[in-house]
Amino acid sequence: MESFRRTFRSRRDYSAINPVLKYFLFFENFLIWLAGLAMTAIGAYVLYMKKKVVKDAFDFFLDPSTLMCTGGAIVVFITFFGCMGALRENTCFLKTYNYVLSFIFLGELVLVILIFVFYYVPESRHQLGIFPQDSLRNAINKYGVVDDDDMVSLIDNIQKTLQCCGLADSEEGYKDWNNNPYYNCTKHNQSPEACSVPASCCKVKPGEEINVLCGRKVMQASENVSII
Numbered sequence: 001m002e003s004f005r006r007t008f009r010s011r012r013d014y015s016a017i018n019p020v021l022k023y024f025l026f027f028e029n030f031l032i033w034l035a036g037l038a039m040t041a042i043g044a045y046v047l048y049m050k051k052k053v054v055k056d057a058f059d060f061f062l063d064p065s066t067l068m069c070t071g072g073a074i075v076v077f078i079t080f081f082g083c084m085g086a087l088r089e090n091t092c093f094l095k096t097y098n099y100v101l102s103f104i105f106l107g108e109l110v111l112v113i114l115i116f117v118f119y120y121v122p123e124s125r126h127q128l129g130i131f132p133q134d135s136l137r138n139a140i141n142k143y144g145v146v147d148d149d150d151m152v153s154l155i156d157n158i159q160k161t162l163q164c165c166g167l168a169d170s171e172e173g174y175k176d177w178n179n180n181p182y183y184n185c186t187k188h189n190q191s192p193e194a195c196s197v198p199a200s201c202c203k204v205k206p207g208e209e210i211n212v213l214c215g216r217k218v219m220q221a222s223e224n225v226s227i228i
Contacts, residue, residue: 022086029082036075043069062139064150078104136167137179143198144182156200165201174201178219185219195220 046065085093166176177183177197185195195217202214
């Protein structure tokens with residue numbers, strides 16, 4: 001009986017994984033799990049404070065708070081497998097953890113390549129057929145109409161980064177802003193922004209401060225204007 005107890009105890013205490021590696025992996029994933037939980041809570045709190053209503057995919061992907069909340073939830077889900085797999089030495093959990101991380105890594109690699117191609121090879125945007133033209137057109141239509149500062153900042157940053165104005169890859173691309181209720185150049189539009197484009201469309205020389213009024217009335221100007 002005593003020999004059986006010693007044998008049972010030795011088998012129970014036996015571990016094929018180095019304890020240092022085991023608990024290092026556990027605590028590492030536990031800390032990341034806490035960070036993901038915090039991201040989810042902060043994102044949800046911001047959505048609650050903004051009273052954000054996600055109506056379509058456009059509202060979802062172009063709002064930092066929804067992305068933070070979703071990203072945090074994904075991190076919590078993934079690190080759960082890492083924590084429990086390391087702590088309980090569960091090979092099924094560890095394999096799932098490894099496969100999910102590998103899939104995410106490949107996805108990030110593809111995303112980086114696409115961003116690089118989109119930024120440095122402008123003609124590829126339409127050739128690849130995956131440029132989110134409809135989403136950006138929807139963004140232009142909602143710019144300033146919907147009370148969402150995050151959307152406004154995102155569109156401004158896109159135009160500044162890609163050095164574009166509107167969607168059309170031409171000198172008259174700025175006329176795409178004619179579809180916006182505030183910026184359209186029609187007789188019925190009484191908005192102060194009528195026939196204008198956002199300041200993010202304007203060309204700015206290095207070291208020069210942008211003039212927020214530089215895009216005023218450019219769609220009705222008869223001479224060349226300084227826009228991107």
